[in-house]
Amino acid sequence: MDHRHRSSQCWKRTFRYRPRLRWPCLILVACSCFSSQLISPTAQGREPEKTSRKPRLAHLPRSVPTPRDNPTTAAKVTLGKQLFFDPRLSGNNKTSCASCHLPARAFTDHRTTARGQQGKSLSRNTPTVLNTGLFKHLFWDGRANSLEQQALLPIRSPVEMNQGLAALETELNAVPGYAGQFRRVFNSDVTQTGIARALAAYQRTLISEPSPLDRFLAGEEKALSEEARRGLEAFRGSAGCIRCHNGPLLSDGKFYRVGVSWKDKGRQSVTGKPGDAFRFRTPSLRNVALTAPYMHDGSQKTLEAVVTFYYRGVPTTTPDGIPLDVEPLLGNSFSEISDIVAFLESLSSKPLKVTPPRLP
Numbered sequence: 001m002d003h004r005h006r007s008s009q010c011w012k013r014t015f016r017y018r019p020r021l022r023w024p025c026l027i028l029v030a031c032s033c034f035s036s037q038l039i040s041p042t043a044q045g046r047e048p049e050k051t052s053r054k055p056r057l058a059h060l061p062r063s064v065p066t067p068r069d070n071p072t073t074a075a076k077v078t079l080g081k082q083l084f085f086d087p088r089l090s091g092n093n094k095t096s097c098a099s100c101h102l103p104a105r106a107f108t109d110h111r112t113t114a115r116g117q118q119g120k121s122l123s124r125n126t127p128t129v130l131n132t133g134l135f136k137h138l139f140w141d142g143r144a145n146s147l148e149q150q151a152l153l154p155i156r157s158p159v160e161m162n163q164g165l166a167a168l169e170t171e172l173n174a175v176p177g178y179a180g181q182f183r184r185v186f187n188s189d190v191t192q193t194g195i196a197r198a199l200a201a202y203q204r205t206l207i208s209e210p211s212p213l214d215r216f217l218a219g220e221e222k223a224l225s226e227e228a229r230r231g232l233e234a235f236r237g238s239a240g241c242i243r244c245h246n247g248p249l250l251s252d253g254k255f256y257r258v259g260v261s262w263k264d265k266g267r268q269s270v271t272g273k274p275g276d277a278f279r280f281r282t283p284s285l286r287n288v289a290l291t292a293p294y295m296h297d298g299s300q301k302t303l304e305a306v307v308t309f310y311y312r313g314v315p316t317t318t319p320d321g322i323p324l325d326v327e328p329l330l331g332n333s334f335s336e337i338s339d340i341v342a343f344l345e346s347l348s349s350k351p352l353k354v355t356p357p358r359l360p
């Protein structure tokens with residue numbers, strides 16, 4: 001916004017290193033100020049145009065963007081699906097991605113927090129992998145910036161799959177079915193990069209079918225019950241949920257402190273910023289009725305409990321007095337709670353038909 005400040009910074013930085021640029025640059029800046037005065041004499045004094053549009057709900061796209069270095073192909077997706085279901089990706093050959101992201105449970109595990117190898121409990125709840133191709137940052141704290149980056153972390157994690165990546169490459173290279181597919185898909189042996197890319201490509205295909213909300217947004221009034229329609233109104237209006245839960249995922253992908261617990265520093269452990277303490281990424285609400293329990297620590301067992309938390313349970317500050325990003329909806333009527341729950345139930349879609357693959 002403050003372009004004068006920015007150009008004076010550029011000015012100083014440029015001249016410290018390149019004194020010869022001083023005169024051409026001075027003339028350039030002078031000209032650009034002058035010409036903007038000429039073209040639009042009022043532009044200087046005008047408020048910058050507001051770019052923030054009202055948050056909206058939207059239907060899911062049919063396909064998600066893919067990174068340039070990992071285009072989706074049918075053969076890669078087939079390979080990625082095998083890897084997703086293959087327990088040989090874990091140290092003791094007993095845990096696959098699908099052990100925690102169960103297709104029959106909307107790709108979650110219904111546990112409070114995930115259970116890793118040797119039955120150890122992890123500290124966080126298992127989110128679904130459905131529609132995750134649309135997130136910019138993955139995990140509750142956003143520590144991975146792509147599905148490719150994300151994929152190797154659970155494999156390596158001692159409490160999740162506990163599998164060294166070099167050993168995994170050797171193990172899978174010894175399986176002729178995998179060696180052949182890697183050669184065809186990546187023109188190489190089995191590599192960790194290839195494993196990550198194939199897993200990412202498979203997960204990009206996991207996009208939910210349209211839900212009643214999508215049909216409603218497309219103009220089919222009856223797709224939502226009266227109760228759910230009232231819930232939608234509250235969600236977009238008096239309850240203000242849409243401020244963070246918006247777009248096709250019903251998540252803005254950003255990080256907030258809503259006051260669920262003070263055990264896990266969340267986003268702060270990634271950015272190191274004290275201001276990010278206890279912040280977590282807004283979860284998607286697609287299929288949320290199928291993915292209990294809720295919140296990063298699985299501490300809320302039902303949707304009713306989550307919504308009631310927003311109405312009465314949100315604390316005022318953290319124990320250190322840091323304000324939260326939400327306030328309890330004390331002025332709102334309790335009757336909204338069941339309406340909003342009915343609305344959240346309208347976000348479920350027909351489960352994807354997933355046939356476990358034959359492993360090579």
Ligand code: HEC
Binds near residue numbers: 124
């Ligand atoms: C032991 C259970 C477990 C296993 C095995 C597991 N995951 Fe997860 N997964 C989790 C948990 C728990 C999280 C959330 C962790 C966090 O946010 O810190 C998660 C998060 C994710 C996410 C991010 C979702 C989001 O909304 O940001 C993706 C994608 C994912 N897992 C894919 C995989 C893949 C691919 C594999 C296999 C290579 C795998 N997972 C294996 C439990 C598991």
Ligand code: HEC
Binds near residue numbers: 243288325
């Ligand atoms: C300031 C942003 C913000 C607002 C406003 C907000 N949420 Fe959330 N919501 C979040 C975040 C962040 C989480 C995850 C918190 C955590 O796990 O610690 C969350 C979690 C949830 C969950 C749990 C989802 C899951 O998979 O675990 C539901 C359901 C939910 N919110 C519904 C709502 C409803 C309904 C409203 C309005 C009454 C609302 N939210 C308002 C940011 C927000």
